[in-house]
Ligand SMILES: Cc1cc2nc3c(=O)[nH]c(=O)nc-3n(C[C@H](O)[C@H](O)[C@H](O)COP(=O)(O)OP(=O)(O)OC[C@H]3O[C@@H](n4cnc5c(N)ncnc54)[C@H](O)[C@@H]3O)c2cc1C
């Protein structure tokens with residue numbers, strides 16, 4: 326784990342309050358894996374006090390990318406950084422996706438800004454077949470950046486399948502179930518819960534990238550518990566044992 330004063334070297338506004346930043350941090354770029362995250366100090370003074378967590382979106386040479394939705398004050402401050410500015414980041418943090426197991430097709434299921442970790446995961450899956458299912462409330466909230474072989478679902482029917490992304494995946498599942506698939510999902514908790522239920526029911530290998538409010542980001546404050554199925558009354562920590570978990574290992578609420 327490193328603390329890095331990372332310069333912003335590229336900034337892209339992807340529209341609809343989504344921003345992509347490229348940060349120069351050779352120490353973190355050379356060590357971070359898909360699904361792991363960074364904890365970013367958002368201001369020079371003490372407000373907001375807590376760092377904000379962001380998945381690594383991509384890595385290129387000695388730089389890392391983050392992609393984020395401007396949700397409140399912290400993300401607004403990060404979004405205000407211009408090229409040449411610097412951010413205080415801690416990383417790599419957490420446990421990311423495991424892609425060493427035996428599968429032929431990686432199925433990405435992303436809801437809204439849950440699209441963020443997939444460009445780097447895709448890069449690391451070099452050679453595997455990829456199918457991407459992307460969902461959002463409306464066509465404005467669909468993020469296609471870094472995906473391939475895409476199918477889209479919108480809650481309001483403004484683009485693609487009219488319904489949620491898990492329904493779309495369930496409809497398509499009979500066509501791809503013989504491909505030896507592994508699911509990788511990231512998005513809002515209700516979406517993760519629905520995909521977890523289906524994966525367990527159908528016995529599909531599935532990993533989910535979970536989200537919760539965090540403070541320290543590395544296992545000290547005990548502020549990010551998630552119920553574990555491994556032992557009764559046991560909890561895992563999202564920041565240290567996750568954020569990526571096998572779907573069978575945690576209980577989503
Ligand atoms: C491991 C991890 C990885 C993440 N990766 C990304 C990413 O790649 N891109 C991205 O845009 N966001 C990501 N998030 C969520 C991001 O950290 C929050 O959106 C951010 O902290 C909000 O800060 P803020 O000060 O702008 O908003 P706040 O003022 O703190 O909150 C604004 C709104 O966002 C909601 N919110 C705050 N934190 C979270 C959270 N952790 N999960 C869900 N809702 C939240 C609040 O309930 C509130 O409604 C990630 C969260 C975790 C735990």
Ligand code: FES
Pocket residue numbers: 538539540541542543544545546547548549562563564565
């Ligand atoms: S955020 Fe402190 S233990 Fe997880």
